[in-house]
Structure formats: structure tokens, C-alpha cells
Amino acid sequence: ATWRYAFEEAITDVQGVYATKFKEHIEANSDHNIQLFPYGTLGESADTMEQAQAGLLQFVDQSPGFTGSLIPEAQVFFIPYLLPETHEALDSFFRNSKAINEDFKEIYAQHGLELLKMFPEGEVVITTQEPFEKPADLNGVKIRVMTNPLLVESYKAFGATPTPLAWGEVYGGLQTNIIQGQENPLFWVESAKMYEVSDVITFTGHNNFTTAVMANKRFFDGLPEADQALIHEAMDVAFDHIMEYQKGLSERSLEKILEQKPEIEVVRLTEEQRAPFRAAAKEVEAKYIEMTGDSGKALLEQFKQDLEAATAE
Ligand code: 6CS
Numbered sequence: 001a002t003w004r005y006a007f008e009e010a011i012t013d014v015q016g017v018y019a020t021k022f023k024e025h026i027e028a029n030s031d032h033n034i035q036l037f038p039y040g041t042l043g044e045s046a047d048t049m050e051q052a053q054a055g056l057l058q059f060v061d062q063s064p065g066f067t068g069s070l071i072p073e074a075q076v077f078f079i080p081y082l083l084p085e086t087h088e089a090l091d092s093f094f095r096n097s098k099a100i101n102e103d104f105k106e107i108y109a110q111h112g113l114e115l116l117k118m119f120p121e122g123e124v125v126i127t128t129q130e131p132f133e134k135p136a137d138l139n140g141v142k143i144r145v146m147t148n149p150l151l152v153e154s155y156k157a158f159g160a161t162p163t164p165l166a167w168g169e170v171y172g173g174l175q176t177n178i179i180q181g182q183e184n185p186l187f188w189v190e191s192a193k194m195y196e197v198s199d200v201i202t203f204t205g206h207n208n209f210t211t212a213v214m215a216n217k218r219f220f221d222g223l224p225e226a227d228q229a230l231i232h233e234a235m236d237v238a239f240d241h242i243m244e245y246q247k248g249l250s251e252r253s254l255e256k257i258l259e260q261k262p263e264i265e266v267v268r269l270t271e272e273q274r275a276p277f278r279a280a281a282k283e284v285e286a287k288y289i290e291m292t293g294d295s296g297k298a299l300l301e302q303f304k305q306d307l308e309a310a311t312a313e
Contacts, residue, residue: 001030001033004058006060087246127184135160186254
């Protein structure tokens with residue numbers, strides 16, 4: 001059969017590289033074909049999620065940044081400074097976390113989705129027009145965020161004016177000054193040419209961009225066991241590949257950005273400067289609990305336990 005798989009980026013970006021590896025493994029080991037739909041070919045993230053839930057797509061990559069209103073618990077990824085910063089700890093966390101591999105799987109299943117894999121895409125930086133080093137510097141600055149209620153709370157706690165927008169509106173919004181900043185990993189700042197419409201890149205260390213790949217659950221449940229096993233195997237192969245692929249990716253992307261725009265200002269907030277942003281995380285965590293209740297609270301506890309295990313290694 002031909003299976004349709006949509007993702008939120010170009011074929012040469014992290015989600016595209018992941019999807020390509022998955023496709024190669026499936027096609028090399030079965031008679032099935034995977035048809036890939038990069039960003040823009042089927043609409044925005046919200047559109048492809050609807051298509052996956054309706055069974056028009058068999059696979060979809062949608063980041064929790066857009067899943068937050070459908071699945072409130074998925075907002076846990078936007079509590080600032082929660083995820084570890086090192087590659088090793090992230091790798092271990094995503095591989096071994098019970099919250100991710102069991103608890104979230106159940107939660108997504110309630111929405112007709114078979115969660116297959118979550119993986120990190122890279123450290124998030126903030127791009128702006130003016131430099132900032134403390135929350136007060138962000139007062140009145142409109143920062144675009146993905147359409148995720150908790151991400152809105154994060155940027156409020158950071159002192160900014162958050163503006164949730166679909167991806168397609170970001171470049172134009174920066175160009176016309178409807179927004180003055182946005183957050184994303186460096187590979188995306190480079191490939192989507194965010195640097196053309198931003199003057200400052202700031203490392204705050206507050207997050208890593210997480211994404212999720214899932215299948216339509218009815219489709220997945222109806223497959224023979226051998227196909228289900230092959231899909232899981234291909235997801236594992238793609239995960240290994242993408243973790244390897246990401247080594248040095250941020251550094252390479254920053255070099256390319258600096259080649260294109262040498263005058264862009266790169267700021268790395270010191271630990272001291274990060275302290276008030278770190279402190280804001282408490283407030284955001286409280287909002288998360290408010291929004292998700294007992295289910296979110298239990299998930300966060302498991303999440304923290306898994307993080308501890310991953311960073312202790
Ligand atoms: O900021 C966004 O909306 C986009 N960022 C990334 C890294 N991937 C896809 C997403 O649409």
C-alpha cells in the first residue's frame with residue numbers, strides 16, 4: 001500500500017530527514033510505499049493534524065507546540081528550563097522516558113492517534129530586533145509563539161507580549177513589524193531565513209524544540225502485526241539517525257547564518273542573566289497544572305522522574 005506522511009518542515013530540515021529515513025527503511029523492507037508531504041503541500045500544522053485524525057493521512061509529524069489545545073498535557077514541553085541541555089541527557093530521556101513512551105501514548109490514543117515517537121530538534125533561541133538581557137527589556141515586544149496556550153504563558157512570564165501564530169504568518173509578520181521576535185532552533189532560523197528579518201539571536205537556554213510523529217490509530221490498529229513491528233523498527237532507525245544528524249547542527253547553522261548576515265548580533269545570556277527567566281518557570285509550571293489538572297500533574301511528576309534518571313546517567 002501507499003502510506004501518506006506529512007510533516008511541518010522542508011524535506012532537508014530535521015523532520016524531513018527523519019521522515020526520509022523512515023521511508024527508506026519501510027520501502028527497503030516491505031512492499032509498502034511512503035509518500036512524503038513537506039510543509040506547505042497540505043496546509044498548516046493544524047490542517048495536517050485534522051487530516052491525520054480523519055484518516056486522510058496515515059502518518060503526521062506535529063510538534064506539541066501546535067498540539068497543546070487538542071492535548072493540553074502536551075504543553076508540558078513548554079515549561080521553561082525543564083528539558084536537559086546536553087545531547088546525551090536528551091537522547092537518554094527521549095529513549096527511556098515512561099512519560100513519553102507510555103503515558104503520552106495513552107493520552108494521544110484518546111484522540112485517535114497512535115503516538116510513535118517524540119524527538120528533540122535542537123536548542124531553541126530567541127530572535128529579536130533589539131537585544132535583551134532581562135525580562136523588562138522584553139516589555140511590549142511582540143514575540144510570535146506557536147499556537148500553544150502554555151507557550152503564551154511562558155512569554156508573559158518572560159516579560160514579553162506573546163503572539164500565537166501559524167508558521168506561515170511568521171516571516172511576513174516580522175517583515176511588517178506585526179511581531180518583533182520569535183523562538184526556534186538555529187537550523188530553522190537558517191533554513192527559513194529568519195535571520196533576514198531579525199537582528200539579534202539570543203541564547204537563553206530555556207528549551208529544546210520537541211516534535212512528535214504519530215499514525216492514525218484506526219489505520220495502525222488495523223495493520224497486521226508484522227507491519228506494526230516494521231513501523232516501530234523504522235521509527236527506531238530514524239530516531240538513531242536524527243540524533244546523530246543533530247550533532248553540531250546548531251553550530252553549523254549559526255556559521256551559515258553569520259556568512260549570510262555577518263552583522264547579526266549573537267548574545268549568550270550568562271547564568272546570572274538567565275536567573276530571572278529560570279525563576280519565571282515556576283509560574284509557568286503552576287499555569288500548566290491549572291490547565292491540565294490531575295492528569296497533567298501526574299504526567300509532570302513522571303516527566304520529572306524520567307528527567308532525573310536521564311541526567312543522573
Ligand atoms: O515555529 C514553527 O512553527 C516551526 N518550527 C519548527 C522548528 N518546525 C516546524 C514548525 O512549524
